[in-house]
Amino acid sequence: MYEYGKRIGFSECDTKRQLSVTSLIDVFQDCSTFQSEDAGAGFYVLEKLHLVWVVNYWELQIETLPYLCDNVTVGTFPYSFKGCFGMRNFYMKDAEGRYIVKANSMWTIIDTETVKPVKAPDFIRESYTIEEKLDMDYNPRKVLVPDGDDYNIVHPDPITIQIHHLDSNHHMNNGQYVKLAMSSITDMDISSLRIDYRKQAMLGDEIFPVVYERDNERIVALNDRDGNPFSVSEYIGRIN
8 A cells, every 4th residue: 555644734724724625635636646656657657658547436435534734644555457447445544543534436547549448557557556445335336316306406607617627637637526516515514425427527618517405415416518417426414
């Protein structure tokens, strides 16, 4: 597994001076990037081969989130490679070594010239040590859009994708989907979330959010103009 120590910065915090959920995803994404670069299978190597990893699914289970200046340990490891897919766990531990966040993710390796999935080359598989997956809940990858029954449905204003939403792959960064979705829901103390990425959002695309509200649950579909989702995400609030 790969770990590094981190101190929570002001720019990563929300209005409570607590690490935001979107910053948490950024931290995890950075962690896997560091591991891949150090293992010799990072962006610069894959770019020469016209390959890139694209995330399909996140699931995060949050016990608590650290506050400004807290020291934490961030870690990640792959636990499975199957064809074009890679499965990877992430975690965050507090200063006493207790797990405060556990996460599961699914990735696909894409040929950037054909824009199609391909089997991960042997050298990528051999660059990592496959670990036993974390003890956590593993829910279905597919996040379903409710039929509307028993939900209050809200239609926030449309959003146009700007250049600051993009990453070096020239599509909207995976953390930005969560940031846009969470900007469309009321403030929640989130205990778990799942996000199902359906298609890539590009510069200039218009996104039409639809929020389904029920008790401590929010489901957000970020749709195109025709109602086809770029992503569907589920947020479960903590019951105090």
